[in-house]
Amino acid sequence: MNRTLIGFIRKELTQTLRDPRMRVLLFVVPIIQLTLFGVAISNEVKNIRLAAFFNPNDTVLRDIYERSIAGGWFIPAKSRAQDPYMMIEGDEADAVLFPPPGGFTRDLGRGTAELQLLVNATNVLQAQAVESYLQNIIQRTLQDDLKLTWPTPPIQITTRVLFNPALETSVFMVPGTMCTIMIISTLSLANIAIVREKEMGTFEMLISAPVSRSEVIYGKTIPYVILGMSNFPFVLAVAIFVFHVPMRGSLLVLLIAAFAFVCTAVALGTLISTYCRNQQQAALAGFLFLFPMIMFSGLMFPLENMPTAIRWISYLDPLAHFMGLLRNIMLKGGEAAYVFTHIAFLAIIGLFSITASFRRFHTTLQ
Amino acid sequence: MSSFVWRRAVAIARKEVFHILRDPTTLGAALALPLFMVIMFGIAIEFNVKNVALAVNDQDKTQSSRRLLDTFGSSRYFLLHSVASPLDAITDVSAERARAALIIPPRFEKDLFAGRGAGAQILVDGSDSSTVGPVLGYVGSIQNIASRRIGDFNPPDLYALRTRFLFNPELNSRWFVIPGLTVVVMAILSILLTALTVAREWENGSMELLLSTPVQPMEIIVGKLAPYGVLGIIAVTFVYVIARTVFGVPFQGNLAVFGLGCLLFLVTYLAQGLLISVVTRKQTIAMQLAMMSGMLPSNLLSGFIFPIESMPVFFQYFTMIFPARWFMRIARGTFLKGASLLELSGPFLALSISCALMIFMAKRRFKRDLEP
Numbered sequence: 176m177n178r179t180l181i182g183f184i185r186k187e188l189t190q191t192l193r194d195p196r197m198r199v200l201l202f203v204v205p206i207i208q209l210t211l212f213g214v215a216i217s218n219e220v221k222n223i224r225l226a227a228f229f230n231p232n233d234t235v236l237r238d239i240y241e242r243s244i245a246g247g248w249f250i251p252a253k254s255r256a257q258d259p260y261m262m263i264e265g266d267e268a269d270a271v272l273f274p275p276p277g278g279f280t281r282d283l284g285r286g287t288a289e290l291q292l293l294v295n296a297t298n299v300l301q302a303q304a305v306e307s308y309l310q311n312i313i314q315r316t317l318q319d320d321l322k323l324t325w326p327t328p329p330i331q332i333t334t335r336v337l338f339n340p341a342l343e344t345s346v347f348m349v350p351g352t353m354c355t356i357m358i359i360s361t362l363s364l365a366n367i368a369i370v371r372e373k374e375m376g377t378f379e380m381l382i383s384a385p386v387s388r389s390e391v392i393y394g395k396t397i398p399y400v401i402l403g404m405s406n407f408p409f410v411l412a413v414a415i416f417v418f419h420v421p422m423r424g425s426l427l428v429l430l431i432a433a434f435a436f437v438c439t440a441v442a443l444g445t446l447i448s449t450y451c452r453n454q455q456q457a458a459l460a461g462f463l464f465l466f467p468m469i470m471f472s473g474l475m476f477p478l479e480n481m482p483t484a485i486r487w488i489s490y491l492d493p494l495a496h497f498m499g500l501l502r503n504i505m506l507k508g509g510e511a512a513y514v515f516t517h518i519a520f521l522a523i524i525g526l527f528s529i530t531a532s533f534r535r536f537h538t539t540l541q
Numbered sequence: 542m543s544s545f546v547w548r549r550a551v552a553i554a555r556k557e558v559f560h561i562l563r564d565p566t567t568l569g570a571a572l573a574l575p576l577f578m579v580i581m582f583g584i585a586i587e588f589n590v591k592n593v594a595l596a597v598n599d600q601d602k603t604q605s606s607r608r609l610l611d612t613f614g615s616s617r618y619f620l621l622h623s624v625a626s627p628l629d630a631i632t633d634v635s636a637e638r639a640r641a642a643l644i645i646p647p648r649f650e651k652d653l654f655a656g657r658g659a660g661a662q663i664l665v666d667g668s669d670s671s672t673v674g675p676v677l678g679y680v681g682s683i684q685n686i687a688s689r690r691i692g693d694f695n696p697p698d699l700y701a702l703r704t705r706f707l708f709n710p711e712l713n714s715r716w717f718v719i720p721g722l723t724v725v726v727m728a729i730l731s732i733l734l735t736a737l738t739v740a741r742e743w744e745n746g747s748m749e750l751l752l753s754t755p756v757q758p759m760e761i762i763v764g765k766l767a768p769y770g771v772l773g774i775i776a777v778t779f780v781y782v783i784a785r786t787v788f789g790v791p792f793q794g795n796l797a798v799f800g801l802g803c804l805l806f807l808v809t810y811l812a813q814g815l816l817i818s819v820v821t822r823k824q825t826i827a828m829q830l831a832m833m834s835g836m837l838p839s840n841l842l843s844g845f846i847f848p849i850e851s852m853p854v855f856f857q858y859f860t861m862i863f864p865a866r867w868f869m870r871i872a873r874g875t876f877l878k879g880a881s882l883l884e885l886s887g888p889f890l891a892l893s894i895s896c897a898l899m900i901f902m903a904k905r906r907f908k909r910d911l912e913p
């Protein structure tokens with residue numbers, strides 16, 4: 176590495192870290208965010224407000240209701256409304272159980288009993304969960320209350336959950352949130368670093384100075400790779416020590432994957448910056464990229480469900496690759512072929528972006 | 542101190558409009574963003590998990606085991622592929638070539654005919670939360686269907702649970718997500734754009750210049766924010782029109798109530814953007830702060846996808862400080878439930894309070910910074 180480049184990198188790092196607020200934003204905020212989101216966010220549906228209409232002598236339905244509340248998923252709905260529909264309409268309950276006219280217990284004795292369930296389906300995920308939770312609870316209650324032994328089906332499919340048997344939410348969510356937080360700061364920082372110089376006019380000065388084009392590009396990218404990578408150990412430590420995300424793979428492989436990801440993010444940020452003239456544009460353009468990246472990464476929506484064409488797009492998404500890598504390495508120990516393929520994907524995206532940036536610089540300079 | 546003069550505010554607003562129009566890239570991006578997001582979401586989102594890759598190791602290879610595989614295949618939830626050994630099946634799961642593995646032991650048919658209960662095993666990948674739950678549910682129902690089809694198992698139905706899904710009877714994922722998208726789109730546009738433009742004025746010193754003129758601080762605020770407010774309203778109109786026409790999302794409520802909610806939310810976020818710019822006075826920091834205080838919470842802590850009710854108690858209260866949470870209630874309530882202003886009085890009250898608070902804080906910081 177030559178001296179100009181080292182000087183350049185030093186200047187860039189000093190400039191970014193000079194502002195104490197920036198230091199906080201870069202090193203403290205991501206950790207707070209990870210902790211916050213790691214604690215707060217889950218796809219699990221809990222605390223559903225359930226109401227049930229039953230007569231005092233409808234023992235089975237009362238038992239179903241009491242077990243639902245005791246089970247932890249449901250909480251009693253506080254409502255004075257007399258009509259189940261109104262309770263949901265008025266947002267006082269999320270789900271209401273109500274029996275047939277003669278009571279559920281009596282109908283059970285007669286043969287087929289029908290239990291009505293009204294669910295607020297504005298939240299699709301919650302509605303689906305409510306139905307399956309209640310099906311389970313009703314079956315178990317009937318078994319115990321009526322001393323029924325359900326005939327065992329002749330085919331028994333036993334299930335085992337691999338890699339996260341307790342289905343702990345933080346084990347799913349924390350690696351995903353880690354990647355998202357990392358890409359937001361790295362990509363936008365690298366993007367804005369160049370645009371700022373352009374906007375202030377110092378970029379022209381840089382170009383007229385006796386530094387080569389590659390020195391400008393490397394000098395503007397390497398510092399952000401360093402910053403991104405120096406962030407990673409902190410984030411990783413929080414994931415492992417605070418959230419107990421298992422680390423089953425090799426740390427070296429994980430670091431290589433993170434390095435490939437950070438380089439790609441910075442390269443992409445640089446490429447975007449060549450299209451922007453001011454920081455406002457850069458922010459919007461950065462956003463235009465970040466949002467689909469987060470969407471198609473598999474953090475919020477299962478990739479399996481997306482149309483094939485969109486799943487192909489997700490191959491272009493560095494975040495999707497890194498999220499896959501992080502989950503694979505941390506939770507599954509890292510399967511060689513998978514890890515290699517996706518690091519290669521990251522490298523290709525990164526190389527493509529940096530080459531494209533070189534060309535863009537070339538054309539804009541002449 | 543002279544009073545607020547509309548003419549001066551309008552003059553500032555005109556200048557800002559010229560500024561926006563002169564920069565077609567920003568304008569284009571600001572308008573393309575909502576379009577792009579709604580279409581993308583509308584196409585890509587589906588919570589009902591299907592096409593789960595299933596690695597199958599059938600060691601029995603009898604008619605019964607094949608019929609079990611057929612039951613899995615014809616459910617349309619699973620895409621099957623065979624592997625040579627149970628170990629290969631697990632490797633496929635670790636290499637992400639499969640989300641689950643099905644292993645049928647050699648004595649499957651024999652056990653079934655002997656009435657001993659035939660066993661098979663499903664191994665589910667626990668590293669992806671979005672598929673584990675649904676897959677476990679599907680396996681339960683496939684077990685029953687297969688028992689009926691292959692094992693002639695017909696238990697009496699003791700009871701039936703009749704579920705009615707109100708407001709979204711077909712559990713259409715788009716109806717759930719797209720109304721929430723209005724919140725996310727507005728949050729991003731308003732906070733990001735204002736934070737950056739105003740920070741730029743501070744950065745290149747033109748704000749000091751502006752303040753030394755007889756224009757009042759409040760006039761500057763109104764003049765600077767109004768054009769971005771209009772931009773936000775245009776964006777939300779786009780989202781609304783596409784949601785209704787392209788994706789057929791119903792709108793049951795009163796458009797005026799929804800509009801009022803939009804306006805309150807927009808003003809709150811514009812004021813927050815202003816506050817950020819006054820506090821930071823630097824675009825780089827303003828952008829990071831806007832992303833962290835506006836975009837991430839409106840995405841993750843507003844109940845957009847991840848339910849607030851499931852959060853720890855502290856967060857159920859903590860999220861109350863985010864206006865996005867309240868506007869989310871208003872958007873979903875008016876779109877799907879047809880909620881009236883009275884029914885939404887809680888969210889509206891909260892939104893108004895945060896709006897007033899934000900304006901107050903922005904104005905105070907703005908004024909204080911003027912005094913030497």
